[in-house]
Amino acid sequence: MSRRVFMAMSGGVDSSVAALRLVEEGYDVTGVTLRLFDNEDIGDKSSTCCSIADVQDARAVCMRLGIDHIVLNFGDLFRQTTIRRFISGYQTGQTPNPCIDCNRFIKFDALLKRAQLLGFDAIATGHYADVSFDEVSGRYLLKRPRDRDKDQTYVLYMLTQEQLAHTLFPLGTLDKPQVRDIAQKHGFVNAEKPDSQDICFAPDGDYAAFIERQTGKPSPEGDFIDTLGRVLGRHRGLIRYTIGQRRGLGLPSAGRLYVLSKDAAKNTVTVGEKDALYASRLIVRDVNLISIGSLAGPHRAEVKIRYRHPAQPATLTPLEDGAVQIDFDEPQRGAAAGQAVVFYNADSVLGGGTISQE
């Protein structure tokens, strides 16, 4: 049984209430706030994770709870993993998900290792998810939380058995309204703080500008073309577009136009009508399995191709090189290479992977 816990605290309500629950359950808790980047880069005044104000909020909650609070600077690692992959992903025409990389390389890897190095038994985060051990299979399961509306298992599909064995999600049995209510009753400074949104290191939502600032060079303009190859206009740089995008194209037309595909080699963006965005088959690579050790033969599951959408029934078929082929019962809209795909079996996460570029 875990006793000493490293509680990852962003300064928001969720992780604050999660810390409270651990304390109430008798764990020996130390609050940890991560510094992942300097706000100088992003000219940010609003509050997101990692700002000085957030560190102060986390500290204030820890003081109220009477627990220790430390700040760890993982800025270099964050830059080398999450941000680097984010930038290269966009540059090669993909649509990366930095939150998942951050979980994968920072919170559940570097942070957990640091915790263990310091003699802690486990880490905990404020994610809405649940972990349980299945006696039958002998495996740790990642399960959907009670609050289905806030289900964050999608961004946790890459957790390994080892990581799950040392991770606690105290909010798995709470609803978001309850969390705010608890924060209120305990006088937490962040009880009314808005839910986080957008990419944390691009708080103004302009991730393309962030990439150009980081790389020091603008994404070159190119042609918008239709499915027949006819030039429709000029685009403002490949990184500003993603599959399924409608707004920001600036192209007049009879109906709504969506980005259908991007060609990094030719520097073109193909646009067309909504119907062309639907596809039934996906190839997923970099697969991680949770509830089962391996995938043998076709397997039915419910599959999500983005954070906020209901899982859809599909058949998973293992391919020889470790990749998995997904065949949805119904065509799905706007799957983008680089995005995460997560497989579910009822309330349990079967596994997941990354949509491959074909």
Place this chain on the structure above:
RNA sequence: UGGGGUGUAGCCAAGUUGGUAAGGCACAGGACUUUGACUCCUGCAUUCGCUGGUUCGAGUCCAGCCAUCCCAG
């Protein structure tokens, strides 16, 4: 230069027997959201190529002019 067509917001485009400017795209703002998107909501022509005229009243009728397109040449 003859003959025909067209000129309504950034683009496309409705505008009836003249009655006081649809809609779509784009754009802007907001909602939603621990990724990118999608979606949804709101806003967006005191004005109809220009100048006169007829009317209580004209984008809608008349005249002239300008612009542009097509066919002749």
